[in-house]
Amino acid sequence: MRILIIEDEAGIVNFLRQGLTEEGFDVDVAGDGETGLQKALAGVYDLILVDWMLPKRNGLEIVNALRSANTRTPAIFLTAKDTVHDTVTGLRSGANDYLKKPFHFEELLERIRVQLRTHETGTMLQAGGITLYPDQHEVLNNGEPVQLTQKEFVLLEYLLRNKDKVCRRNRILEVVWGLDAEHDSGVIDVYINGIRKKLGQPSDGGLIQTIRGVGYIVKDK
Amino acid sequence: MRILIIEDEAGIVNFLRQGLTEEGFDVDVAGDGETGLQKALAGVYDLILVDWMLPKRNGLEIVNALRSANTRTPAIFLTAKDTVHDTVTGLRSGANDYLKKPFHFEELLERIRVQLRTHETGTMLQAGGITLYPDQHEVLNNGEPVQLTQKEFVLLEYLLRNKDKVCRRNRILEVVWGLDAEHDSGVIDVYINGIRKKLGQPSDGGLIQTIRGVGYIVKDK
């Protein structure tokens, strides 16, 4: 998720950048209104945090410009202007939220999540060239859609959710097949084989590696 | 625009009701959590204002229940609980905004407008050449009106609201038929078949795709 911060006070920028980066966001910064608007218009961001008072162009102008350019990227005002009139003006300009300084980072984070929630394409799991969308029930192999059966899908999803961790055979049986261990009939092997084939992966040294006597592991790289 | 207020303090209720009515909203009130949730689940409101502390069921439970029932009606918390932790919890439960008492009516009004603005897609649902107007109870297939029965309409509406997401059979049964899962008698298939026919869609690879063992998905594009 890419977030653009349009803010000129270095202290706040650093504070935000560090916190958001730690939370796993890609953060980009613009130090004045002009470059901020340019970047925002590019439309590559999932969310924009914008200060009101800025050099060259103020936050209000930026959000107004964005909306009249039909760009719907969610925008949150982050500003010291704290009168009701300011808030109303900010929101009316097309912003999606308005947070008064000083604010708690936790609250900002949650309000960001609210905005991203409505815009979310859903979570996804990735490893190597594989992307799996649980919500869409879809798997892409280097961008190419791959047709997996239900069991194959569930198995691959389990492996991906435990990326870089060993998945023991009995655990897989339990989770995917709902069987107690010691019922190992070799089903897993059949399905691993099927998945590897459909993904064009070798049975040895590929994305899904065999740990003899233990289980399997998906190694991202 | 219909707004539901779930709040037990008469003073606040009157204050809100009067202000919102003057602004042209249709206002409905529930005085406790139980009836509030019932009304909210009906899905006829455009927005819900909810207090946190309520008789019978608190606001948190209400919003949680709404979201897990897949009802996306925007909800705004309106509460005296003002710690950061409360705010975060409220927003995380699925609410769209969180306003601490005491608040200015002007700000509430603007925040309501923000929610209605972003959710204004409610007037119509589209995918492929299909357009569905929930309010008019009308469906167009490439501009040509299509005659759907009540159940067909509700089912298609549900699928379109969850465009590009898998709709699981048990979820469909629950939402459209009000049945608990494990009552799968094959009704869904009959109706999907009917809808596909009326829309001139193939049973395979068309707009409404079957995900074997899971459910259906409407893929736009």
Place this chain on the structure above:
DNA sequence: AGTTTTCTTAAGCCAATCTTAAGCGGCAGG
């Protein structure tokens, strides 16, 4: 009450999917 529409149930059919089983081959320990 009669007629028409809509909803639900049931059953047969077929293809996708799952499971089992068996042969093969490599790796590890003796």
Place this chain on the structure above:
DNA sequence: CCTGCCGCTTAAGATTGGCTTAAGAAAACT
């Protein structure tokens, strides 16, 4: 170097689950 275990691969049989159709039940309308 042999032997047994374990995973790979394949194919055949069993099963599931969705599609389709039709007919009876319920609801809506006249």
